Amino acid sequence: MYIKMTSLPVSDPIKAHNFYTEIIGLKSHTFMPEAQLAIVTSNDCKTTILLEPKGDGFYHTFQKTAYDQGLPIVILGSENVQADYERLIDLGVNFKQKPTKTDWGIVAMFEDTFGNYIQIHQD
Numbered sequence: 001m002y003i004k005m006t007s008l009p010v011s012d013p014i015k016a017h018n019f020y021t022e023i024i025g026l027k028s029h030t031f032m033p034e035a036q037l038a039i040v041t042s043n044d045c046k047t048t049i050l051l052e053p054k055g056d057g058f059y060h061t062f063q064k065t066a067y068d069q070g071l072p073i074v075i076l077g078s079e080n081v082q083a084d085y086e087r088l089i090d091l092g093v094n095f096k097q098k099p100t101k102t103d104w105g106i107v108a109m110f111e112d113t114f115g116n117y118i119q120i121h122q123d
Contacts, residue, residue, distance in 0.1 A: 003047050005039070008074055009054035009063040010114035013038040016051040019112060023091050024076075049074065054115070063115050070096065072109055072119035081106040081122040 010016040017038035020026045029041040029048050038051040054060050066073055078084045081099045085108045089095065096117055097109040106122040 005048040005050055006074070007050040007052040008116060009059040010051045010112075010116070011054060012114065013051040013053055016112070016114050019114070020049070020051065023088070023093060067115055067117060070117065073116040075119045075121050078120045078122045081108050081120050084108075084120055 008016075013036050014033050017028065017031055017040065020040045021028050025043075026040040026049070027043060027045070028039075029045075030037060030039040032038075036053055039048050040051065041048045052059065054063055063073070085095065085099050088110060093110050094113075095108060095110045097107065097119075099106055099108045104121075107119055109117050109119045112118050
């Protein structure tokens with residue numbers, strides 16, 4: 001088995017779709033702006049992320065709590081965290097954590113401008 005789809009709470013799925021495709025570099029999977037439906041996929045097309053409107057309920061509380069605690073909502077794999085960090089910095093992405101070597105790999109964490117911290121990880 002593998003992860004087919006997960007959801008990511010965002011304030012605006014349409015703007016988030018643009019951010020995740022144009023800035024981060026994921027691919028568009030399904031995009032229906034009139035229905036507020038935006039799904040992006042990894043380059044291997046095995047894993048998709050539903051950019052879920054968070055509303056004011058559970059997702060809003062979950063997202064705010066994770067953000068306030070500095071926790072990433074999603075971890076994206078990277079072949080080269082330092083190169084991705086430099087590319088994203090040049091595109092204006094705000095990083096909470098610069099590339100850092102840990103016992104489990106190299107990590108960096110950025111804000112997606114939709115209320116989430118996203119970590120990138122290299123084995």
